Amino acid sequence: MWSNKSHMLFLCSLTVHLALNEMANIGVLLYEFYVAVIFIFWNFDKALTAVIQTQQTVLAAVGEDAEFSCQLLETKDVVQVTWQKVSHDVETNVATYNKYFGQRVNDGFTEKFKFKHTELQNCSIVIRNVTEQDEGCYHCLFNTYPEGSLIGRPCLQVYELHEPVVDVRESNSTEEWVVSCSATGRPAPTVTLSVSQQDLSFSQYNTVSVSNTNATFTVTTTAVLSGSRSNSTQVGCAARVLSAPHREVMETIPEVQEEYDDDDDYDDGRILVILSSVLLLLLLACFTTLIFVWPKKKSQSRNQNTFSQMR
Numbered sequence: 232m233w234s235n236k237s238h239m240l241f242l243c244s245l246t247v248h249l250a251l252n253e254m255a256n257i258g259v260l261l262y263e264f265y266v267a268v269i270f271i272f273w274n275f276d277k278a279l280t281a282v283i284q285t286q287q288t289v290l291a292a293v294g295e296d297a298e299f300s301c302q303l304l305e306t307k308d309v310v311q312v313t314w315q316k317v318s319h320d321v322e323t324n325v326a327t328y329n330k331y332f333g334q335r336v337n338d339g340f341t342e343k344f345k346f347k348h349t350e351l352q353n354c355s356i357v358i359r360n361v362t363e364q365d366e367g368c369y370h371c372l373f374n375t376y377p378e379g380s381l382i383g384r385p386c387l388q389v390y391e392l393h394e395p396v397v398d399v400r401e402s403n404s405t406e407e408w409v410v411s412c413s414a415t416g417r418p419a420p421t422v423t424l425s426v427s428q429q430d431l432s433f434s435q436y437n438t439v440s441v442s443n444t445n446a447t448f449t450v451t452t453t454a455v456l457s458g459s460r461s462n463s464t465q466v467g468c469a470a471r472v473l474s475a476p477h478r479e480v481m482e483t484i485p486e487v488q489e490e491y492d493d494d495d496d497y498d499d500g501r502i503l504v505i506l507s508s509v510l511l512l513l514l515l516a517c518f519t520t521l522i523f524v525w526p527k528k529k530s531q532s533r534n535q536n537t538f539s540q541m542r
């Protein structure tokens with residue numbers, strides 16, 4: 232629309248210019264006046280959209296709240312601020328903030344929209360619990376007197392990003408692991424693997440993207456990690472969509488089951504058996520002492536007692 236207009240303006244000026252060229256000085260003056268008028272209108276038209284400050288695109292995750300705010304940068308007599316949702320080039324009034332009647336969210340939108348900041352020069356609205364259906368562009372109209380409507384056009388982009396899932400497996404050869412990471416999102420997320428230890432490296436990258444029924448994509452990246460690891464090596468997986476905050480998980484490479492580990496277990500077991508045997512023997516010894524030695528001593532002392540009584 233714009234380019235058409237400028238094009239036409241250009242052709243008009245050219246025609247006028249050519250025609251006027253035939254004439255004398257007065258003609259040139261006329262031409263300059265004509266250009267000046269065009270220039271003024273042109274700028275005025277541009278200014279209509281430039282006086283409103285709003286977000287070009289608001290990014291929100293499914294389930295989050297999104298906020299649009301429109302601010303009229305020039306002081307004007309605003310009668311009402313109207314918020315509209317635009318879908319398929321059809322504008323639907325969603326909510327209004329009126330100088331005299333205050334705020335009103337229209338029927339069918341009360342669950343979804345809520346005013347946040349209500350001022351005739353500076354108005355903001357919250358879209359609650361966003362879903363894919365809320366994606367698109369919106370209008371904030373400052374209905375002014377006498378200029379008419381000034382329009383701001385913020386847009387909402389909805390994304391979805393679930394926490395990635397990492398899996399680390401030992402591969403056939405020692406000092407190699409197969410790391411795979413899966414992330415689901417909309418639009419398709421990018422999945423990046425990382426490792427905490429510098430001398431380990433990934434190779435044989437392979438990425439597969441599967442589209443789900445609900446317009447999300449599950450992206451799985453698999454790679455082989457090789458090198459000699461230290462005890463607490465971690466692999467990380469980050470998933471990103473658009474410019475939203477990324478989601479990252481870390482996973483520690485599982486302990487390698489080496490042979491001496493088994494020996495250790497075996498030794499431990501043997502020690503346990505020996506220890507319990509010793510304990511058992513000690514207990515037995517105690518019992519024997521108690522059963523055979525104690526009664527003898529007792530009877531001895533009893534004998535002594537009787538003896539002393541007899542005396």
Ligand SMILES: *[C@@H]1O[C@H](CO)[C@@H](O)[C@H](O)[C@H]1NC(C)=O
Pocket residue numbers: 300302347348353354355
């Ligand atoms: C406009 O409203 C926003 C909240 O939506 C607020 O942060 C900002 O300070 C306001 N600006 C003015 C000039 O009142």
Ligand SMILES: *[C@@H]1O[C@H](CO)[C@@H](O)[C@H](O)[C@H]1NC(C)=O
Pocket residue numbers: 294360362
């Ligand atoms: C958000 O919207 C979804 C789908 O419409 C719904 O299932 C969920 O209960 C809503 N959550 C809240 C907190 O309203």
Ligand SMILES: *[C@@H]1O[C@H](CO)[C@@H](O)[C@H](O)[C@H]1NC(C)=O
Pocket residue numbers: 402403404
């Ligand atoms: C592991 O060994 C099996 C069979 O011996 C083979 O099919 C597979 O490709 C090997 N995997 C790797 C990562 O070397």
Ligand SMILES: *[C@@H]1O[C@H](CO)[C@@H](O)[C@H](O)[C@H]1NC(C)=O
Pocket residue numbers: 293391393415443444445447
């Ligand atoms: C979309 O599908 C994926 C995989 O089937 C699932 O993990 C995700 O929760 C779904 N998203 C929504 C909003 O239902």
Ligand SMILES: *[C@@H]1O[C@H](CO)[C@@H](O)[C@H](O)[C@H]1NC(C)=O
Pocket residue numbers: 461462463
């Ligand atoms: C690995 O762990 C063992 C004990 O489990 C420790 O003796 C050794 O120093 C650790 N090595 C490194 C590089 O941290």
